[in-house]
Amino acid sequence: MFRFASPLFLFFLLAPLLILFFRLRKKQDDIRVSTLEGLDRLPVSLMVRFSGLLPVFKTIALVLIILALARPQWGDRKITVSTEGVNIVLALDLSESMSAYDFKKDNKLVTRLDAVKSVVREFILKREGDRIAMVVFGSNAFTQLPLTRDYNTIAFILDRLKIGAAGPRTAIGDAIGISLKRLEDIESKSNIIILLTDGKSNSGEISWQDAIKIAAERRVKIHTIGIGTNGEAPFLVDGFFGKQYVYQKVEMDTEALKTIARETSGSFFEAGDLKSLEKIYAMIDSLEKTKTDLEKWVEYEEMYPGVLAAGLFFLLSYIVLANTRFLRIP
Template sequence: MIEFAYPLCFVLLLAPVIMYFIAPAYKEKRSSIQVPYFEQLVDITGEKPQKGAVILSRKHIQKLLLILAWLCIVVAMAKPEVIGTPVTQQKSARDLMIAVDLSGSMAVEDFVLPENQSNKVDRLTAVKQVLRKFVSQRDSDRLGLILFGDAPYLQAPFTNDLDTWLTLLNDTQVGMAGQSTAFGDAIGLSISVFNSHETQNRVLIVLTDGNDTASKVPPVEAAKVAAASNIKIYTIAIGDPIAVGEEKVDIAVLENIASITGGQSYQAIDTQALENVYEAINDLEPELFESQTFRPKTSIHYIPIALFLGLYLVSLLIVTLRFPNVKKGVN
């Protein structure tokens, strides 16, 4: 099927007709007399006869070519497009932000990996491994990454490029954002990032192993703003639940944040527990798609342009090769 992007251009088909009446071609008329004794009159007056004006008359084929050429120009201006068969695409329907605590306590080696039970690794290494598995199951989501310590930083804006996201995650190091824990500010930054996008299904997953010690905005107050922005927060407390001091996780605050936003709160003291947490989140937040159907359009305006050039060359060839019809007169 063919459609025209600018169908109003076809009004220009009337332009030559309008111009014919508004601004006709210049014509000059002179009076003359026809006599049967022309030769005798020339001899008597002594005038030398000369040829008069030459009037070229168009053949019907030339007129037809002229009309077709103008038609091709107007059709090209209207931009004809071939409409293809419907194509359905699936796009991400959820923005999923993951906030990772990079405070100094994330360097504590109290996690073991399934493939190496004998050696312990630091908490951040365990988090990276579990996140890699979790992200591989989230093809339909647009993922973002926030790192927080003394302050929160946007490491990766929302993207469908999971390989790039994982590369940015792998580049993280303990302490690169500072030694403290600005948990509430991390929630605040995520709200700002979410509000810059139109997606309505919004999920924030926060991993922390300590108490909030550096935020300008209390985590609970930030959670209330997040709830108003339709952001669901899942909190994950990792590490030793019986730690003391600043490294002690405030489980009550994490549970309150999750409750305010309609999410869930979890505790993970080892790698297996952390994997179980992400599996639970996968079940609660299954992949979500939005289907969009469109019909691709391919412009073919070059075809009438090519036809116009062909008609112009044919018309020029006719004018060049044929002898014009001439009406002769005398001045």
């Protein structure tokens, strides 16, 4: 398989064409003589004939150097790489309670969502061969990203999630339903949903009880993660003297999360701090592995050294000949 590693340099090939265009338009200076009689019988030396090749040498040199800059490569074989991959939907809670400041990162208080972002981002970038989708939910649930192996894009979208983007409440049933819909897009031997929430289902069009029945029928495994603590959690609010922390009541339905996991052959985890959250995703990472084969081109051979050498040869030949044997003195 042939390709250019830096194809943008190919635009510079317009330069030789422009040079040729202007050269053809340029009129040659005329030499006035009294008569041309007999000039056609004058012998033309071999060197005079070869002098016309100098512009050709220069053009070839320029073209070859530009092609070398574009780095032509040849992939000499296509290999099948055996890797472990599954279809994963990350269902993330963006309800208002995710703004609680009860997690610490680098000795600083951070929101639950910020803690989730840092851990999930690392989880995403460690996966190989998996297709990952992202569903976010609050009062409603919607697809943030369909199944893809573009992990950098997933991480980019993750970093830009905002609390309250899907509404202030918690629609766990809808989140599972939308996640199941995304898993229909591409077939896989293994399909899982990682559902992360800090609340209790109190919104949505479908109950989580009905949603997990569908998941169980389709053999979709759901791992549930309850983040934060029950009781009271600190929230940063605008007070009379500026920003201040105020403790507010929060409620997480751990029994529902345990049931969701149990009925779909998944696992329930509870994360009260950043370290436990990291361990949970590391555990899920080790659990969810499935063999899959990926085809890709490898071992690209760089061809630019030979092209560059040829270009430099023509350039050097042009410089030497133009300044020695074919030197023109005005």
